[in-house]
Amino acid sequence: MSEEKQTDLGPDPSLLLVDDDAIFVNRLSRAMEKRGFRPVVTTSVADALAEVKSAPAAYAVIDLRLEDGSGLDVVEALHEARPDARAIVLTGYGAIATAVAAVKMGATDYLSKPADANDIVLALLQTGETLPPPPENPMSADRIKWEHIQRVYEQCDRNVSETARRLHMHRRTLQRILAKRSPK
Template sequence: MPAEELQRAAPDAVQERTLLIVDDDAPLRRRLARAMEQRGFEVTDAESVTAAGAAAAAVKPAYAVVDMRLDDGNGLEAVDALRDARPDMRIVMLTGYGNIASAVTAIKRGAVDYLAKPADADQIAQALLADGARELPPPPEEPMSADRVRWEHIQRVFEQCDRNVSETARRLKMHRRTLQRILNKHAPRG
């Protein structure tokens, strides 16, 4: 390859595109891995905090996508393990139960972005590859409805209260029967 072509190819060839995906939802993890491979990433995946630490130590990926809730712990614990393996790793947190406090904590621990599920592969790739200049992303084509956001928040609090209806109702300042009716309904669309 002539020197001129090598210089033009160097930025892409030198840029390391190794990615670790940490999510306990196996079908989602596989779909995301395939989508990110199509975008030029070399993907390794893990299903837990423990597996993430081991994979990060072995591979030392340049990028990581970590779900906030994992079977054996919290995604923030995985961020700590990933930072130990490679301090310059660019980490994006994913969550189905987004809130400001956990987003701030994730950023303080070293994540570069925090995306609410369902985030598509293009959004994730954009967050991973951003040059650091923060600009607002375009609005989603189909954002979640207010009813869906409310329903997901109630489900999250219900799970955090170990599925105790009375405790969940107390924390949400809601009548217990009202909460039971909401919990018995299917998730709103959108």
């Protein structure tokens, strides 16, 4: 998260950061503070909803999957409390269906992890119909495939046979993939 830039945030630079990865969210908070935002960090849906109720932020970066629920609930509550708020959904498990749901609930963009502070600022401040520029270092297709397999594997309680069945793969092929290191 390098190359800090001071940005024009308007009269209210409040920023709600919601992510259950404490290391990531604290690093992001410091980086966003250097760019002029006033971040408030929460690590759960319950804390985020309480923060939205007491002081809805002008900007928000919300992780999709949290330990106690879905970040989409926070997006919806923020949009109801402050319709002019600009929220982006940030997730390691991108899917078209959740991206559409996030936008319908009031999110202005949807980014896949790993996204750096510059990508997040661009998404938060993007206005009009033009698309933001593509990320400098997007995940490779191999990495996205590997992340998806890992997610399904975890959702199946690390059961290789069940994961293989759900992914329509041969069990031995899946075992070979799981034995390898993650691609860069």
